[in-house]
Amino acid sequence: MNETVRIFFVSAIPEFGDGTRARVAIVRTGTFRYRGKDITLTVKDFEDMAKNLREYRAGELAFDYDHGTAVGETIDERMAAGWKPKDAPLEIERYADQDGGILWSLVDLTPRAADYARNKEIRFCSAEFSKHYFHPEAKKDVGTYLHAVALTNRPFQEKLPGLVLMSEQAAALCEAMRSEKTEGRVVVGKAGKRFYGAGE
Secondary structure (H helix, E strand, O other), X not given: OOOOEEXXXXXXXXXXXXXXXXXXXXXXXXXXXXXXXXXXXXXXXXXHHHHHHHHHHOOOOEEEEOOHHHHOXXXXXXOEEEEOOOOOOOEEEEOOXXXXXXEEEEEEEOHHHHHHHXXXXXXXXXXXXXXXXXXXXXXXXXXXXXXXXXXXXXXXXXXXXOOEEOOHHHHXXXXXXXXXXXXXXXXXXXOOOEEEEEEO
């Protein structure tokens, strides 16, 4: 079988581009202590998140400030900081030398949020999720469910890569990749450079 592989060098893009689209690390695998309980996240949880986002949210995912859409008391506190492009799938980057990985997403930030990121006033993301979520419409346990993602400087998980704004050129390149209906993949080279890859 013939296989076509396309590799795009994202590491050549400046750390803070001139656009409003960013690529963000949402959450990573591992076992963590939260409010007195151990929570374990696996690649299977990420697969559930991606599946549920497609099936029940039509790909919609809100990014807010410090979980404001859940806990904010005023409309300003509950305002979105951006949205994942509806047709851009969540990416699961698997570790090369061990089990586990990181869940990534593209996000189209509002101009205000993009300025915060560009000026390094906000740097990280923190996922809001439920394990064994009972979906009210499906009327069943749908597994791990991703509700929203917060832009924050105090993420629940440490050691996550920081938010990276793309240049307009890089954003257009990603859009072209997805328009060809290829399956997005991420490959980490020996030198630590990160690439976008797509094959079919």
